[in-house]
Amino acid sequence: MAFVLPETKSVKSVAILCHRHADADTYLSAYAISFILGKIMPDARVSIIIPDGMSMLTKKLAESFSHPPPEHREDYDLIIAVDIGHLELLGDWAEKLRSSSGVKVLIDHHPPQDHSPYDQALIDTSSSSAAELVYGVSKQLGVALEPKVAQALLVAILFDSQYLSIASPRTLRAVLDLVDVGANLDEARACLRSSPDYGEVIAKLKAAKRSRIYRAKSWVIAVSTVGSFQANVARSLTQLGADVALVVGEVDSEVKGSLRAHQRFQTETRIHLGTDIAEAISKGRGYGGGHPTAASFTLTSGDEASTLSRFLAMMGELLKEKPVEIT
Numbered sequence: 392m393a394f395v396l397p398e399t400k401s402v403k404s405v406a407i408l409c410h411r412h413a414d415a416d417t418y419l420s421a422y423a424i425s426f427i428l429g430k431i432m433p434d435a436r437v438s439i440i441i442p443d444g445m446s447m448l449t450k451k452l453a454e455s456f457s458h459p460p461p462e463h464r465e466d467y468d469l470i471i472a473v474d475i476g477h478l479e480l481l482g483d484w485a486e487k488l489r490s491s492s493g494v495k496v497l498i499d500h501h502p503p504q505d506h507s508p509y510d511q512a513l514i515d516t517s518s519s520s521a522a523e524l525v526y527g528v529s530k531q532l533g534v535a536l537e538p539k540v541a542q543a544l545l546v547a548i549l550f551d552s553q554y555l556s557i558a559s560p561r562t563l564r565a566v567l568d569l570v571d572v573g574a575n576l577d578e579a580r581a582c583l584r585s586s587p588d589y590g591e592v593i594a595k596l597k598a599a600k601r602s603r604i605y606r607a608k609s610w611v612i613a614v615s616t617v618g619s620f621q622a623n624v625a626r627s628l629t630q631l632g633a634d635v636a637l638v639v640g641e642v643d644s645e646v647k648g649s650l651r652a653h654q655r656f657q658t659e660t661r662i663h664l665g666t667d668i669a670e671a672i673s674k675g676r677g678y679g680g681g682h683p684t685a686a687s688f689t690l691t692s693g694d695e696a697s698t699l700s701r702f703l704a705m706m707g708e709l710l711k712e713k714p715v716e717i718t
């Protein structure tokens with residue numbers, strides 16, 4: 392898909408939007424987009440907008456890959472949203488984006504949403520990271536990257552591709568191109584390793600202790616409850632060996648849920664956690680979505696227990712066998 396930027400001379404202000412609780416992919420992609428725009432529209436002032444803060448890791452990365460603080464304006468000539476997935480993940484900015492009179496662009500590797508407000512979108516769900524798409528944009532626009540920017544994209548690609556375990560040939564080519572420009576693989580791996588967050592460690596161990604195990608068609612399904620870090624906890628349950636895991640927690644009268652599955656589960660069952668589970672479970676009472684093997688949702692009604700039983704019922708339907716608890 393070709394990427395067309397608006398008439399650059401008319402652009403004086405740009406906002407690059409990251410998703411809520413910015414992760415390494417959304418932030419470092421925004422960082423690289425800012426560099427690219429600096430080359431093709433040097434007179435424009437570029438802000439990186441991060442609704443609702445960053446993850447711990449992103450905070451650390453934002454010190455190495457720092458960007459001037461954002462300018463707060465009523466509106467921008469150009470708004471580029473990157474790695475967003477669901478509009479709700481823009482927090483208050485979803486409404487500002489909708490009502491903006493500027494040109495709105497989306498660069499994403501999450502499935503597209505209906506009624507999205509963008510004037511143009513570069514969406515490729517086969518890409519393992521948004522950063523890989525941003526690299527493609529830099530090539531298409533003929534912007535030569537500096538080593539620091541290549542490093543930012545490499546870190547983001549390693550982060551979102553699970554250290555290249557879900558990399559495609561195109562990802563690997565991008566990685567080699569970035570290394571040729573001056574990015575360093577060892578340094579990229581090192582800056583993704585951080586000392587443990589003990590809040591997260593406790594959340595994982597508590598959730599593991601409380602987890603309930605089910606089997607259906609020989610698949611192992613693990614569910615648990617915890618008040619924070621649902622995504623990392625769900626991932627850790629699959630690392631313990633569950634084929635698919637759901638972790639839910641009640642936070643501020645909402646129920647937050649995160650789903651993770653192994654690739655083998657996805658390939659053999661064709662169950663898409665984003666559309667078949669997260670979107671379906673939140674329809675009409677919240678929002679949700681995501682990728683085939685990683686998804687999340689937020690419900691404005693219900694509780695942990697009813698959400699878990701709803702999920703198990705859905706798994707029963709999709710797998711055509713009722714999950715049986717292993718005690």
Ligand SMILES: [Mn+2]
Pocket residue numbers: 416417474500519520521551
């Ligand atoms: Mn991403």
